Amino acid sequence: MMLTRRRLLLSTAVVGGGVLLGYAATRPSRHRRANDSLAAAGQHYVTSWLRIDPDNRVSVYIPHAEMGQGVHTALAMMAADELDADWELVNVEQAPATDLFANGELVKGFATEFGLPGFLQGLVNVSAFKVAEVANLQITGGSSSVRFTGEHGMRTAGAAAREMLLQCAAARWDVPDSECYTSLSHVHHDASGRSAAYGDLAADAALLEPPASPVLKQPSQFTLMGKPISRRDIPAKVDGTAPYGLDAHLPGMLYAAVTTAPVFGSRVVSVDAADALQRRGVHRIVQLEDAVAVVADNYWRASEALKRIQVVFEQTDNDNVSSESIFAQYDRDLDSGSSKEDVEAGDTQAAMAAAVDIIEADYRVPFLAHAAMEPMNCTVHFHDGKAEVWTGTQDFLGTRGRVASLGDLNEEDVTVHFCYVGGGFGRRLPNTTNTIDQATLIAKEFDVPVKTVWSREDDMQHDYYRPAVTSRFRAGFDGAGHVTAWENRYIGQNTPPEAAHIPYAIPNQSIRYVDSDTHIPFGAWRSVAHSQHTFFLESFVDELAHRAGMNPFQYRMELLAEKPRYRKVLEVAADAAGWGRNVAEGRAMGIALQQSFGSIVAQIAEVSVASNGSLRVHKVTCAIDCGRAINPDTVASQVESGIIFGLTAALYGEITIADGRVQQGNFPDYEMVRLSDSPEIDVHIVESGETLGGLGEPATPPVAAAVGNAAYILTGRRIRELPFKNYDFTLPDILA
Amino acid sequence: MAAFWLNGEQQELDIEPEMPLLWALRDELGLTGTKFGCGIAACGACTVHVNGAAVRSCVTPVSAVEGMQVTTIEGLTQAVGTVEPGALTDVQRAWIDQQVPQCGYCQSGLIMAVSALLTENPSPSDEDIDRTVTNVCRCGSYPRVRKAIRSLASA
Numbered sequence A: 001m002m003l004t005r006r007r008l009l010l011s012t013a014v015v016g017g018g019v020l021l022g023y024a025a026t027r028p029s030r031h032r033r034a035n036d037s038l039a040a041a042g043q044h045y046v047t048s049w050l051r052i053d054p055d056n057r058v059s060v061y062i063p064h065a066e067m068g069q070g071v072h073t074a075l076a077m078m079a080a081d082e083l084d085a086d087w088e089l090v091n092v093e094q095a096p097a098t099d100l101f102a103n104g105e106l107v108k109g110f111a112t113e114f115g116l117p118g119f120l121q122g123l124v125n126v127s128a129f130k131v132a133e134v135a136n137l138q139i140t141g142g143s144s145s146v147r148f149t150g151e152h153g154m155r156t157a158g159a160a161a162r163e164m165l166l167q168c169a170a171a172r173w174d175v176p177d178s179e180c181y182t183s184l185s186h187v188h189h190d191a192s193g194r195s196a197a198y199g200d201l202a203a204d205a206a207l208l209e210p211p212a213s214p215v216l217k218q219p220s221q222f223t224l225m226g227k228p229i230s231r232r233d234i235p236a237k238v239d240g241t242a243p244y245g246l247d248a249h250l251p252g253m254l255y256a257a258v259t260t261a262p263v264f265g266s267r268v269v270s271v272d273a274a275d276a277l278q279r280r281g282v283h284r285i286v287q288l289e290d291a292v293a294v295v296a297d298n299y300w301r302a303s304e305a306l307k308r309i310q311v312v313f314e315q316t317d318n319d320n321v322s323s324e325s326i327f328a329q330y331d332r333d334l335d336s337g338s339s340k341e342d343v344e345a346g347d348t349q350a351a352m353a354a355a356v357d358i359i360e361a362d363y364r365v366p367f368l369a370h371a372a373m374e375p376m377n378c379t380v381h382f383h384d385g386k387a388e389v390w391t392g393t394q395d396f397l398g399t400r401g402r403v404a405s406l407g408d409l410n411e412e413d414v415t416v417h418f419c420y421v422g423g424g425f426g427r428r429l430p431n432t433t434n435t436i437d438q439a440t441l442i443a444k445e446f447d448v449p450v451k452t453v454w455s456r457e458d459d460m461q462h463d464y465y466r467p468a469v470t471s472r473f474r475a476g477f478d479g480a481g482h483v484t485a486w487e488n489r490y491i492g493q494n495t496p497p498e499a500a501h502i503p504y505a506i507p508n509q510s511i512r513y514v515d516s517d518t519h520i521p522f523g524a525w526r527s528v529a530h531s532q533h534t535f536f537l538e539s540f541v542d543e544l545a546h547r548a549g550m551n552p553f554q555y556r557m558e559l560l561a562e563k564p565r566y567r568k569v570l571e572v573a574a575d576a577a578g579w580g581r582n583v584a585e586g587r588a589m590g591i592a593l594q595q596s597f598g599s600i601v602a603q604i605a606e607v608s609v610a611s612n613g614s615l616r617v618h619k620v621t622c623a624i625d626c627g628r629a630i631n632p633d634t635v636a637s638q639v640e641s642g643i644i645f646g647l648t649a650a651l652y653g654e655i656t657i658a659d660g661r662v663q664q665g666n667f668p669d670y671e672m673v674r675l676s677d678s679p680e681i682d683v684h685i686v687e688s689g690e691t692l693g694g695l696g697e698p699a700t701p702p703v704a705a706a707v708g709n710a711a712y713i714l715t716g717r718r719i720r721e722l723p724f725k726n727y728d729f730t731l732p733d734i735l736a
Numbered sequence B: 001m002a003a004f005w006l007n008g009e010q011q012e013l014d015i016e017p018e019m020p021l022l023w024a025l026r027d028e029l030g031l032t033g034t035k036f037g038c039g040i041a042a043c044g045a046c047t048v049h050v051n052g053a054a055v056r057s058c059v060t061p062v063s064a065v066e067g068m069q070v071t072t073i074e075g076l077t078q079a080v081g082t083v084e085p086g087a088l089t090d091v092q093r094a095w096i097d098q099q100v101p102q103c104g105y106c107q108s109g110l111i112m113a114v115s116a117l118l119t120e121n122p123s124p125s126d127e128d129i130d131r132t133v134t135n136v137c138r139c140g141s142y143p144r145v146r147k148a149i150r151s152l153a154s155a
Helices: A005-016 A030-037 A071-083 A104-113 A118-125 A131-135 A145-173 A198-205 A299-306 A323-335 A348-354 A396-407 A434-443 A456-461 A530-547 A552-559 A564-577 A632-651 A702-715 B021-028 B073-079 B090-097 B107-120 B126-132 B142-153
Strands: A044-047 A050-052 A058-062 A090-094 A181-183 A186-189 A194-197 A254-260 A268-272 A282-287 A291-296 A310-313 A340-345 A357-365 A377-383 A386-390 A414-417 A450-453 A469-477 A483-491 A508-514 A588-596 A599-609 A615-625 A680-685 B002-006 B009-013 B047-050 B053-056 B069-071
Touching (some): A050 A145, A050 A198, A071 A090, A145 A181, A145 A186, A145 A198, A186 A198, A194 A198, A254 A299, A254 A434, A254 A456, A268 A282, A282 A299, A291 A299, A291 A434, A299 A450, A323 A469, A323 A483, A323 A508, A348 A483, A348 A508, A357 A530, A377 A434, A386 A396, A396 A414, A434 A450, A469 A530, A483 A530, A530 A632, A552 A564, A552 A588, A564 A680, A588 A702, A599 A702, A615 A632, A615 A702, A632 A702, B047 B107, B053 B107, B069 B073, B073 B107, B090 B107, B090 B142, B107 B126
Parallel strands (some): A058 A090, A254 A450, A615 A680, B002 B069
Antiparallel strands (some): A181 A186, A186 A194, A268 A310, A282 A291, A340 A508, A357 A469, A377 A386, A469 A483, A599 A615, B002 B009, B047 B053, B047 B069
């Protein structure tokens, strides 16, 4: 992999020490600093992530955002299990957005696996962010919380704390450590019949140095991990009390409605706000470089006044850009032949020259918006030389840095309050949360709290989008019908870098990308580049199978002879779905497979054509090998969620560009799967016991190809451009 | 001036009659359990009950609920006659049993929509559910929503 300058910067910082706050590096001081600065009387931080109180309650501090993926519960389970804590006595707390709770395990996990992850790279571009600050992060992304923070941070913290508590009890009783054991938040010594609650030992334990290498449990010893435990965030989400950023309601607060330059990169030339200022409740107009805000005493009043404002935006070179011109540009750049290496294996050119049969196909996908249900918003209150912030974010520390930077404050003077995240999916990473920047600049003009709220249209038209991408394939077969050459040219360097790689045993591969920049802002969208490439790869592999005259399941199995984990996942999905056996009249099954974020996923979609010519997806059967399931019920719900997210994109998702701007604005023209078209979903977890894989994203990529592959079997038509809504499958000519 | 009954108590607000109920609830009264999602009645996050029926409050001007009974998620337990403080309705309990919410943002609206449906039709068919509960859940909690409704319908 190419070592870019950005990666080099982080690597240097890591090697230099002091930035990568792994457990060992923080050992001498972090929990002591927490005790000095944060603990109330009687409370003790035993390690960085755990606090034990005299009443024997344990608080686990989670350095990730809870956005429905169940991370508050899963990470607390991991710490509590290793600690041998009584789950009924465990509190889950959001780690404060301070350096003490920066999450080095995340950086280490990614540094080990991939190098600097894509969602961090943008941060380094922001000049105000030094590398040290970037590494001080609490980012939730890359399906990383459980497999990195949990597996390496939380479990270690729990195990270390357990050893420290046990040592304290043994010393107090003057018995060997080896005669003591822990269970349900107590240390016991059977020979003397003594036992002590963790709460009685915590004060002593906090004085010890945590052990450098605490012994972790074997899976057979787990008491919480692997069990379907109810999520701690759910009760507040059924009675309306869960606090989201948009719910900040503070005395004297004002509300800002904003209109932002419709063409990305354009700026405000002039504003006529005379009418708006006359309206009830309007306090002020705030002009930013690329936006104008009306600040009023109620969001509705602000947004109504905003409709009366006349804003002239400057013309730009991008005013004529359209989806058509972008795809034409992609084709020109792909035709130019100038490409960069992704994978080169064997001699693809020679194999292609020797091939007796070659098939070619061009695939395309459109831009996609995130459309999280909670519209973008951020409340900032500047007062007394400090700032307080309320917003749903995938990175509390990053948000603090952003507000401090734009608000001309020290980071220590910015407090980011806990909020649940009303949908993340990559939208709420701070380097792509333009609302935070606007809210900070607007609130800076006031000494009362100001809540900046984006309408649904603002969000859909000023998102950071999953890019539109074109991908071209050629495959060559030898005289025996075996595929010997795989050639792929696609637009844009991938995050994650392996998104266009294939697991299949094809000896000669040439996979290369072509740069073709547009003015449409790019952002991480659930599963990032896998979201498009799995559709491309698994559709084209299906084309190969049919060309070879083989069952698409069997074809994949044969090309995966040396990949037992992939084969197992495929087999489990096929068995559960009844592949080749249980297909109802008028329906067909399509299969797709992908490894992403460390998890291997196979999906089988059962599809029919409705009388109006649209595809109807009845059922999706999914097998996933994520190593081990920490909370199996959360695994299932994340898989269900990922499939519906991917299916929404496959069936309906399409952001189009005209006159340099996004044409869609709200749900009628950017439609979502709803209950009525939500398929039955059957999830099977394959417990391989291998290294933990991610869960938030891996179920999203395969479903589009699975549906398309079923549609091919059903109709004989190969769909190479999403979304499926653009076709009428009852017509002989596929293009609607 | 707008006057209506909110979760059993009379409210009088000095606001414009055309202000949507959603913003009267959220910004004027600080009842934030009712959510803003789309502003055009396309997603259902803002669903409340008006005289017991599910209504999308983002497009309902306060003048349209003059003198009526408005129930929000905060008043749901009281409205269905569960008097014990902190008690949950059957729908809310089913939501916990089936672990329905993910990010949770749309769930107030979903719970309000489903509660109104089950009051009117205690044993809805799948078609009834599909036709009535048209809320958007971006996390895709739909399979569990359906399971939760079925658990209540068969109870």
